Amino acid sequence: MDGTADFFRWLAEAHRIDVSIAYDPLDRKRFLIGLWTTIWLSGVCIGSSILVGLIGAWLHGARSAAARGAVQVFVQFFRNTPPLVQLAFFYFAVSAALPPVTDRFGASVPLIDNVGWAIVSFSLFAGAFNVEIFRSGIEAVPRATVEAAESLGYTRLAAYRHVVLPLAFRVCLPALGNNLVNLVKTTTLAYAIGVPELLYAASQVWSEVFNVREMMVVLLLTYVALVAVLVHGLRRWERAMRIPGYSA
Amino acid sequence: MSALAVLLPRQPAAVGSEWGAARMPSALRSRKTIAALAILGAVWTAAAWAAAPVDRPSVLALAVKWAPLIFGGFLFNLLVSVAAMALGTAAGVLLGLAQISLLRPVQAASWAVTQFFRNAPWLVLLFFAMFLLPFEWRIGGVTVPFPAWLKAMLGLALPVLANVSEIVRGGVLSIPLGQWESAESLAFSRRQILWRIILPQAVKRMIPPWMNLYAILTMATTLISVVGIQDAMTLTRGALVAEARTDLYLPLYFMLLLMFFAYCYPIARYTQVLERRFAVRG
Numbered sequence: 001m002d003g004t005a006d007f008f009r010w011l012a013e014a015h016r017i018d019v020s021i022a023y024d025p026l027d028r029k030r031f032l033i034g035l036w037t038t039i040w041l042s043g044v045c046i047g048s049s050i051l052v053g054l055i056g057a058w059l060h061g062a063r064s065a066a067a068r069g070a071v072q073v074f075v076q077f078f079r080n081t082p083p084l085v086q087l088a089f090f091y092f093a094v095s096a097a098l099p100p101v102t103d104r105f106g107a108s109v110p111l112i113d114n115v116g117w118a119i120v121s122f123s124l125f126a127g128a129f130n131v132e133i134f135r136s137g138i139e140a141v142p143r144a145t146v147e148a149a150e151s152l153g154y155t156r157l158a159a160y161r162h163v164v165l166p167l168a169f170r171v172c173l174p175a176l177g178n179n180l181v182n183l184v185k186t187t188t189l190a191y192a193i194g195v196p197e198l199l200y201a202a203s204q205v206w207s208e209v210f211n212v213r214e215m216m217v218v219l220l221l222t223y224v225a226l227v228a229v230l231v232h233g234l235r236r237w238e239r240a241m242r243i244p245g246y247s248a
Numbered sequence: 249m250s251a252l253a254v255l256l257p258r259q260p261a262a263v264g265s266e267w268g269a270a271r272m273p274s275a276l277r278s279r280k281t282i283a284a285l286a287i288l289g290a291v292w293t294a295a296a297w298a299a300a301p302v303d304r305p306s307v308l309a310l311a312v313k314w315a316p317l318i319f320g321g322f323l324f325n326l327l328v329s330v331a332a333m334a335l336g337t338a339a340g341v342l343l344g345l346a347q348i349s350l351l352r353p354v355q356a357a358s359w360a361v362t363q364f365f366r367n368a369p370w371l372v373l374l375f376f377a378m379f380l381l382p383f384e385w386r387i388g389g390v391t392v393p394f395p396a397w398l399k400a401m402l403g404l405a406l407p408v409l410a411n412v413s414e415i416v417r418g419g420v421l422s423i424p425l426g427q428w429e430s431a432e433s434l435a436f437s438r439r440q441i442l443w444r445i446i447l448p449q450a451v452k453r454m455i456p457p458w459m460n461l462y463a464i465l466t467m468a469t470t471l472i473s474v475v476g477i478q479d480a481m482t483l484t485r486g487a488l489v490a491e492a493r494t495d496l497y498l499p500l501y502f503m504l505l506l507m508f509f510a511y512c513y514p515i516a517r518y519t520q521v522l523e524r525r526f527a528v529r530g
Binding site: 076077079080081082083084085086088089092093094096097181185186187188189191192199203212213216219220223224227228 | 363364367368369370371372373375376379380463467468469470471473474481484485488494497498500501502504505508509512513516
């Protein structure tokens with residue numbers, strides 16, 4: 001580790017290529033905290049957006065016309081408006097409309113903080129896409145398969161759980177993967193409301209050390225690496241879940 | 249008070265329908281519920297307006313007052329989106345064609361560029377362009393300024409070009425190999441096959457994803473507010489700061505969302521129509 005730090009220190013002095021996060025402990029810590037925040041934020045948003053998608057897809061198949069209509073309005077609205085404005089809408093407008101709470105020091109703080117609103121906003125944004133993805137997956141399961149399951153004595157719910165959903169999930173995994181990759185990239189928007197994620201951490205470093213060029217390269221490579229890991233994981237998962245003879 | 253007076257007589261009717269709702273079919277009942285909720289909301293809003301001090305203008309009046317300015321900013325967003333799309337498409341088509349080149353190094357390099365810019369977040373690429381492009385060019389003895397808005401357009405064009413490149417590659421690959429083979433057997437050259445046979449068919453399939461990309465780009469143009477360019481988002485925030493009214497936050501941001509929705513939703517619908525029309529029958 002020392003050798004690496006020395007190398008980068010030499011690089012900064014001799015060639016003015018200043019990758020400060022490689023030798024400066026403070027900068028490195030900031031960057032790693034940012035990286036961890038991005039990973040953590042992405043993970044939470046992936047989980048909750050899938051949940052939003054499942055609930056939405058389930059409501060879309062409901063008998064109540066109002067529920068279906070509401071899901072349609074939700075999906076179309078969140079798909080066709082800018083995620084950054086959605087984030088501002090939640091963080092500035094909805095937050096101001098909610099009553100503040102008192103923290104343990106007696107100070108008045110907003111009910112949900114910036115990280116909370118980032119999670120809510122990104123989950124709804126990606127969730128709206130997930131609703132459509134899951135719905136199309138469920139629709140892709142042939143009617144005859146459902147009927148066959150029913151003729152074997154499956155109840156509607158059991159057929160759903162054991163037959164329709166496993167097949168639908170395999171069909172929509174590629175589209176879901178694309179959307180999740182997009183979600184990871186969307187987490188950078190949290191920079192706008194001051195969530196200390198990767199972009200925010202990098203901007204802190206470059207505004208102090210003035211190494212925009214180097215940090216920008218590091219930042220781009222880190223995001224490309226993060227996305228590559230996610231894509232690789234999803235592809236392996238897809239392969240592991242493949243049913244021989246059933247191609248989506 | 250006048251708005252309240254208009255709405256008050258309707259209130260008992262809404263309550264009355266709720267009483268009888270239990271015996272109605274569920275769809276009808278839910279519609280009644282929505283109507284009741286809407287009326288309740290209208291009464292609440294009217295009451296809130298009526299309760300506000302007389303010397304303070306109503307939220308609606310303020311929204312109407314700021315709407316033209318914000319709409320002007322929105323038009324600038326659209327201008328940026330069109331310019332970035334034109335730039336990105338022109339460069340992306342070339343990159344996409346390079347991806348199906350027979351020359352191994354050209355193919356590999358264009359693939360790498362495409363993947364890199366496609367997988368990097370839009371906001372990071374925008375920062376990349378804003379900070380790393382010079383603020384002026386020196387051509388010969390003349391200094392040409394390079395304004396921030398132009399850099400922002402280039403920054404937004406980077407992810408667009410990578411996505412267009414993938415669309416072009418995907419479109420060409422979606423044409424069955426038999427088309428290439430039969431054209432070859434008719435002694436067409438590779439260039440002729442591409443321009444006269446493959447691309448005319450592939451363009452049809454490229455249009456829906458291309459339009460989808462344009463809608464995404466339009467929504468992404470709000471990112472330029474983060475790097476300090478005055479667009480609809482900046483103007484909305486400015487209006488809110490100028491008025492200093494917390495009750496104005498929801499309506500103004502909602503108005504901005506609606507502007508984008510009114511522009512992007514028709515594009516999305518039309519994209520679906522085209523997708524269905526150009527779908528490969530299988």
